[in-house]
Amino acid sequence: MVFTPTAPAQTLTTIQGEPAVPLDAMPASWQRIATGNWMSEPKVYTAMAQVFLAKHQQGNVLFCERPEAAHLKNAYCEGNGQLAYEAVEHYGKAFLPESYPNFNEIRRQVSSSQTPERMALIDTVSELFEELGYDVPATFYWTFLHPLQRDNLFEIRSFRFSEQDLGVARQFDAILHGGYVSMLRRLIDSISSRHGYFIEHGCGCENHLAKLKPCDSPFEYQLPATTRRKTLRAFFWSIMEEYLLFEQRAATKLVYADSVDF
Incomplete structure (x- = not known):
């Protein structure tokens, strides 16, 4: 519009x-x-x-x-x-x-490859929905479900430079940057850690899952009831700012280049 x-x-x-x-x-x-x-x-x-x-x-x-x-x-x-x-x-x-995921339908459509890992990801996001419900936008959940669209769940791919992801780059990148509201970030990591994963977002604006390393362990964290609403308000304001700023930011493939020849 x-x-x-x-x-x-x-x-x-x-x-x-x-x-x-x-x-x-x-x-x-x-x-x-x-x-x-x-x-x-x-x-x-x-x-x-x-x-x-x-x-x-x-x-x-x-x-x-x-x-x-x-x-x-x-x-x-x-x-x-x-x-x-x-x-x-x-x-x-x-x-x-009507914009939110139907988790039962998503489970029925899971690919036959990496099935346990994919189900764990869906369970993670479903648990986030149980915790946060409609107080975060639907794109919050779709962002973390997005790796299901890839042949390899653990593929590292830049939103900004991947032709497959250009259509969702702005909305998903805003969620990932906005997710650095510290208490919300701890909640996301806590829930994902219980399912054996953590979700990384690097400076090159890529989004991927990484299996917890052997030295890592699950941890428990709950948003304090006294600050829950203010935390989610801060997240909402942050993602509006990030969505606005996305097209004003420059990005370079040099960040994740395997080799650089001049």
Whole structure:
């Protein structure tokens, strides 16, 4: 969808003292989420999306604190406004209940090769769903299930440079970078370790599973009840930022080149 950035004169609303795009100007998915009951905090997540979009459309903060950059504001708002809208639109769809994996169906479709390992991966992601449910977007689960699409579950492949993965690179890379919210990262590692795996994400934006080494061992970790909601809110804000920033980041094949000849 092509987005026409909000004109500076357009009236915004405020949420908790911060600028926000009015709900009726948000993608239809967010209007549905705001009145839904499948998430723990639908109104909070919707409000965060409204604030996120307003701040990037209007150049909030950056141009208030840097008046010498005022001549760049229109270009910034047009470019970042487009990318921010794409992020908000993407996650609006990703939080709809019909977007989430059907784990029983996925189990029925498991390839005959590496079957125990593939089932362990599905069990890992299924357990993550039991823990986090609809409070993280569907792409969170699809990201970790993605190695099932490969002939070799343990293949190392760059999202940015793999023709097979270009269509999902932006959405999956945002999840992997956003997953470095520390307490959520520990939960992911704890659950995957119980199934004999950990999930790595390297600086070259590749995603692969690695079998636990003999020196490694499973460990237990639970998100503290007192901080669970704030941790997941932080994750949501982080993945919106990462989705926006993906196309602004440069990548190079030199990072993972086996040999370099000059």
